[in-house]
Amino acid sequence: MRKTPALLFVMAVGLVALFAAGCAKKAVEAPPTPAPAPPVVQPTTPVPTPTPTPEIPVPVPTVTAGDFADVFFELDSYALSDDAKLALDRAARLLRDKADVSVTLEGHCDERGTVEYNQALGEKRANAARDYLVNAGVPAARLQTLSYGKERPFAEGHDESAWAQNRRAHFVLR
Amino acid sequence: MRRLPLIVLLAVLAAPGARAQTREVRIDIAGGGRRTQLYCEALAAGRLPAGAPAARPADEVLAADLEQSAVFLVSRAWSGQPPFDVQAVSGGRWKVAGGQVTLEGEVRDFPARRPILSKVYRGAAADWRSLVHQFADDIVLQFTGETGVACTRIAFIAPAGRNKELWVMDLDGAGARALTADRSIALSPSWSPDGSLLAFSTYRDGGSPHLYVVPAVGGRLYQVSARPGLNTSPAYSPDGREIACTLSKDGNSEIYVLDARGGSPRRLTDNRAIDTSPCWSPTGREIAFTSDRSGSPQVYMMDRDGGNVRRLTFDVGYTDSPAWSPRGDLVAFVSRTPVGFDLYVCGADGTNARLVVSGGSNENPRWSPDGRHLVFASNREGPYALFISDLDGRPPRKLDTGGRAAMSPSWSPSASRMAVAVPTNAPVSNPGGRP
Numbered sequence: 215m216r217k218t219p220a221l222l223f224v225m226a227v228g229l230v231a232l233f234a235a236g237c238a239k240k241a242v243e244a245p246p247t248p249a250p251a252p253p254v255v256q257p258t259t260p261v262p263t264p265t266p267t268p269e270i271p272v273p274v275p276t277v278t279a280g281d282f283a284d285v286f287f288e289l290d291s292y293a294l295s296d297d298a299k300l301a302l303d304r305a306a307r308l309l310r311d312k313a314d315v316s317v318t319l320e321g322h323c324d325e326r327g328t329v330e331y332n333q334a335l336g337e338k339r340a341n342a343a344r345d346y347l348v349n350a351g352v353p354a355a356r357l358q359t360l361s362y363g364k365e366r367p368f369a370e371g372h373d374e375s376a377w378a379q380n381r382r383a384h385f386v387l388r
Numbered sequence: 389m390r391r392l393p394l395i396v397l398l399a400v401l402a403a404p405g406a407r408a409q410t411r412e413v414r415i416d417i418a419g420g421g422r423r424t425q426l427y428c429e430a431l432a433a434g435r436l437p438a439g440a441p442a443a444r445p446a447d448e449v450l451a452a453d454l455e456q457s458a459v460f461l462v463s464r465a466w467s468g469q470p471p472f473d474v475q476a477v478s479g480g481r482w483k484v485a486g487g488q489v490t491l492e493g494e495v496r497d498f499p500a501r502r503p504i505l506s507k508v509y510r511g512a513a514a515d516w517r518s519l520v521h522q523f524a525d526d527i528v529l530q531f532t533g534e535t536g537v538a539c540t541r542i543a544f545i546a547p548a549g550r551n552k553e554l555w556v557m558d559l560d561g562a563g564a565r566a567l568t569a570d571r572s573i574a575l576s577p578s579w580s581p582d583g584s585l586l587a588f589s590t591y592r593d594g595g596s597p598h599l600y601v602v603p604a605v606g607g608r609l610y611q612v613s614a615r616p617g618l619n620t621s622p623a624y625s626p627d628g629r630e631i632a633c634t635l636s637k638d639g640n641s642e643i644y645v646l647d648a649r650g651g652s653p654r655r656l657t658d659n660r661a662i663d664t665s666p667c668w669s670p671t672g673r674e675i676a677f678t679s680d681r682s683g684s685p686q687v688y689m690m691d692r693d694g695g696n697v698r699r700l701t702f703d704v705g706y707t708d709s710p711a712w713s714p715r716g717d718l719v720a721f722v723s724r725t726p727v728g729f730d731l732y733v734c735g736a737d738g739t740n741a742r743l744v745v746s747g748g749s750n751e752n753p754r755w756s757p758d759g760r761h762l763v764f765a766s767n768r769e770g771p772y773a774l775f776i777s778d779l780d781g782r783p784p785r786k787l788d789t790g791g792r793a794a795m796s797p798s799w800s801p802s803a804s805r806m807a808v809a810v811p812t813n814a815p816v817s818n819p820g821g822r823p
Binding site for chain 2: 327329337358
């Protein structure tokens with residue numbers, strides 16, 4: 215009970231502060247309108263006034279496949295690494311912001327592994343990426359998957375650096 | 389199961405110029421170790437039948453067939469070699485009349501030259517090669533109790549830039565032709581057991597791979613399965629009534645069996661792992677396949693209803709691409725190495741795994757219908773090409789694919805079961821019929 219005056223005081227101060235803030239905001243939002251200027255008589259000889267450079271029309275920025283980073287995987291694995299999840303978090307934000315964008319997630323593999331196993335492994339990778347995006351709030355209807363196995367390598371080499379680039383889920387806009 | 393070790397008793401010359409003496413020689417052909425010394429004499433007429441479009445003389449076709457049967461060691465009379473230490477002599481004569489050709493083939497023992505085989509082959513002059521192949525297969529039959537594979541064909545995948553097309557050719561490389569021209573990715577061909585059709589997987593529809601069937605002599609393509617997700621890795625059952633394959637329509641790659649027209653899917657596996665590459669036992673009662681359910685890919689076996697799943701072998705780690713031998717006693721598979729795959733063969737019970745081919749990457753083994761050879765794809769000499777191992781420790785020999793890179797081979801059934809490209813005097817089984 216003894217705390218009540220103090221509490222009331224705090225609330226009162228708070229209300230005052232809110233009111234002041236509201237006033238300040240209003241002041242910013244609605245600047246006083248200047249008094250109408252007296253009519254200006256046009257000079258008979260036109261003075262060339264500098265015309266303002268017209269605004270160059272630009273298209274509304276669209277999403278491109280380049281906005282989506284590839285998601286990379288370890289050998290024989292379709293587990294999502296921390297880096298993979300970062301890339302997918304960015305992709306999920308982009309897809310939530312652009313409701314009109316649908317993507318195909320392509321699963322790819324390095325060349326070590328049989329044709330048929332890699333087709334299945336690539337699908338696992340594409341599905342892992344898709345499931346993560348769905349859990350992050352992207353409607354499943356906007357996500358398709360497609361596995362190319364080892365048939366469409368990104369890097370043509372036959373060493374670890376090429377293999378690492380080829381173990382990926384890759385975004386294609388639909 | 390005619391696996392009688394044929395014991396050939398033949399008199400041979402002990403040494404040239406030495407006093408002729410005879411002794412008995414036992415040749416266990418089915419054992420695979422020793423080969424019968426055969427002396428090829430030029431076929432009388434000595435040249436090609438009139439109008440025959442050929443890259444090599446018929447004599448060479450016959451000699452190469454016999455050499456590659458893995459049953460004979462061949463010496464060629466026309467290369468000037470004397471008949472040294474040989475056990476049999478092949479020869480015969482051509483007759484050409486109109487558009488028809490007759491080949492009278494003969495094999496005799498040596499040096500007595502008593503007849504072992506004498507047979508007449510007739511056909512269109514344009515089909516002269518198939519007459520020679522049939523003669524070669526009959527010679528193998530005579531010496532082993534099992535027909536040879538000279539009349540068989542090989543289906544394979546030829547990369548062309550970023551695309552892959554399905555091709556088929558005679559075993560010796562003649563008559564190569566593309567069965568697809570989709571500018572897409574064709575994969576994993578499988579022969580129907582009557583030799584009339586090839587099932588394969590392709591990305592030709594855009595999107596995920598679908599299963600198609602095409603006549604082995606060429607023609608239109610028939611879509612067999614275009615279910616959502618993967619439609620891959622088809623394999624005709626030994627009776628031709630069903631196709632085992634990999635589908636992921638239910639969310640994960642699993643082994644299914646479809647009827648031969650692609651209907652009535654029956655699911656055989658059910659787990660969260662990868663299951664693919666099904667392969668029938670020759671009886672059709674079991675299926676070998678690849679699964680990573682234990683963490684890495686391994687070959688497993690199961691009954692045709694999906695029950696009784698067991699791992700094939702624990703002798704080798706990371707195994708894939710199972711191929712069940714025609715006799716049912718062996719399974720070929722690949723095992724991963726730092727640079728690709730090695731080829732192994734083990735008993736169908738998983739015992740006695742042995743390394744058959746190593747060096748480079750050696751993939752997609754498939755048995756010859758007589759079980760004497762494995763064809764596989766390898767980059768051992770550069771770009772991917774097709775090779776044959778006779779399973780006897782000799783170096784694999786490269787198949788002639790006309791200079792094309794080639795992978796994913798599939799060996800046709802034996803000619804006696806094939807409905808295509810047989811000489812006119814041979815019985816035609818299931819002419820033009822679908823399985």
